[in-house]
Amino acid sequence: MADKPNATKNVLIVGVGGQGVIMVSKVLAQLCQADGHDVKQSEVHGMAKRGGGVFSHVRFGPKVWSPTIPEGEVDILVALEWAEGLRWIKHLKPDTGTFIADCQKIVPPFACRNRKRGAEPAYAPQTPEEIIDQVHAGYVMDATGMAANLGNAKASNTVLLGALSTVLEFPEDAWQDIIAGTVPPKSVEINARAFAEGRAWAQGGEKRIDVTASGLHKAHSEVHHPQVDTVVEITAEWCKGCDICVKMCPERCLRLNGQLKAELALPDLCTGCQLCSWLCPDMAIKVTNTPITEPAE
């Protein structure tokens, strides 16, 4: 079925709001249309401006019906951000799909919510090596880095377009013309070079991982932080109920009780940061952190 001569080609472009997912898909859609294909490009961007994920389906061929690509039918997945690529990777055609990703990480504030000692960001832990191992063809490039070296990190999209151009059969000039007509006039030059670099890089093999991306996301899993036992003692007689600690506790685990005295209402949330004890004008709060010594092996 995949090799039906007239089958629709499916390209899925994903990233985070503000990265230029729509620019990439518009360039591709224009190129396909200029080449005489029927094209549909579909995106849902309700939350795009608020830092959520953005994705755009581009389908082209003699006649395109559905605006969206069925799961498992994506010929090429282009990811402008690493974790967004992983979100969609199961949509790739298992035997023939190509994965093209920028290794750049955009860590959402949501991933940095755990204040427990030793906590790491809740960011996708998968490494480029294990992912590339499982796809038919794949490129994990440092598109942002390459673009930054050329003088404008924002041209990373165009670097990815360069890589994409090696997998589709449109002439290089046609790509360059449409990109030149899409980007702001003063950055035509830089984008032309970004495209050429991305293209050259991807021509270096069917599966490639940039050196900077290699081993990514394993960076400091070795850092070890001893766990501590935290005890919060509040001397009720000294507390005058000013509620400074209640307002300033980052975990919001303190509250004023019926007698207007501070108390630790949610001890499980307390991370032992000691902020309350430093801020209390009456020195009514004492926080002690005792390391839990692990039993010798």
Added chain:
Amino acid sequence: MSHAQRQETAEPTAAGAARPMTGNEAIARGVWEAGCKVAAAYPGTPSTEIMENVAGYPAEDIHAQWSTNEKTAMDVAIGASFAGVRAFTAMKHVGMNVAADALMSFSYIGVNGGLVIAVCDDPGIHSSQNEQDSRIYARFAQVPVLEPSDGQEALEFTRAAFALSEKYDTPVFVRSTTRLSHTRSAVVLGAREDQTGRAFHDLPAKNVMIPAHARRQHGVVLERERRLTEMLSDSPFNRVEPGQGKVGIITSGIPYTYVKECLPDAPVLKLGVTWPLPDRLIRDFAASVDRVIVVEELEPLIEDALKAMGIAAEGKAYFPREGEFSPEIVHDGFANAGLMDPRSNAAPFEFAPMVRPPVLCAGCPHTSCFMALRALDARVAGDIGCYTLAVVEPLKSIDTCVAMGSSIANAVGMAKAGTETKPIVATIGDSTFLHSGIPPLIDAVYNNADITVFILDNHITAMTGGQDHPGTGRTLRGEPSPRVDFFELVKSLGVKHVHKVDSYDIATMQQQLREAVAHKGVSVVISDRPCVLDPVKIKGPAMEVAQESCIACQACMNLGCPALTWSEEWHEGRHKVQIDPDACIGCSLCAQLCTSHAIKPIAEPA
């Protein structure tokens, strides 16, 4: 869309040319081509870009405006129709709830100049508070609803809708969905029709709905529906696509494309008008096959009608009644119906993807408002806008959110119930306040409710992408207009305790809120700080975290500012914080929260 873009109304693209257009752009083009003279709307995803694009056509051709709400927009269009020109309004599905009062009676009256209503549904709830099916409104109001399947049809149906409206003396719906509205495909353009206006029809029996007139008009509406039903069996809007096999599919809109994707050779009755239904055409189609399967998103409107006609239609037994369809879902439905093999679900990647919820922008003026409300431990009746994002951690301070403009009256009810021990606060954005917040505030004053209303004036309709409203002092075409003064407005309603604050000054704002809450009766606090994204992107010098001073308490992270992340440095087992200088707009809110004074503007190179 910026004003600059809007104002340079390019010469409309020539007829005959094919251009990639979204469904919304194509609907706007259809409006212009039909010679429409007056268009009004209130923004709402996924419909917003329709009116923005209508405003891209020359002002001499068409008057385009933002109205304060959907009912007002509908009434403006109705007025233009009375006056004899073609008129248009667009809204999201829930906007129809607001406009419905005018629609229901106007259906009895009928049109003078053709009147077309674009309603955009949101199956899958990409950006809404429910997924109601607007086709039911069309049935309820007994007006025709056209359902295009792609950009080309969006243009052609919209254009044809005006002629249909005039021919049958009825308002006409064009129903889109998020998928159609936001999908780009090639559209061949036509020229603008020359529509000279008609004179006002001096017909009180038709134009003035008093009971005696309405009773008579109701009969006219029923007869109109009968004539439409008859005509639609032979109309090019509805077509039979013959195919192989004895299972016939009836479908419409975007689901038609999924049907063609899955079963390209099956016999299909494609309905371009889903209300009223073409009785004769459907019966003939059903008689030509052994089984009839209806594929429609959301409600079983067609299926139920077929069953009422005595046709053994199948549909919702295989296809969900909720959520957005996709080729996968339609495939699964056909598999359940025995028409296709099940999909193979060999998913090689088993891991759960990272959560990336939408967040308020870096420097969003709403951020500190909700920090303050959380610190107040108030019971907060929320409303709809960007600020609804404060319902989740780390701001987590909104307790309810119903529909546009609900917050203030919800707070009144909570106060009158007498069960609440916490202070009761309603939060409402500027655009929402003008949309439907003023009558409930009058209600609160009138009934002396002990509540605090927090008006979050960010000088724009932000959630839907930055549209002007009467509080911005600019119209849809970017022309200056008088600016609503919220402070004076609120005072004039009889509110005694009114204060304006800058939400970038956390301490003062907290103080003002505390005083407002302590005030018995209605108090209003207006936070006055522009949105950082629209109408202009605000970017001040970025702040930085001095790593040597940061104690990793992460109190600043409670803002949820997306510019704040963990750095590679640690303090007592916790990550210190750093600021992404490209994302930070320098609002200084985090610096105001930092107890160790670690956050300062990036030092200028000496």
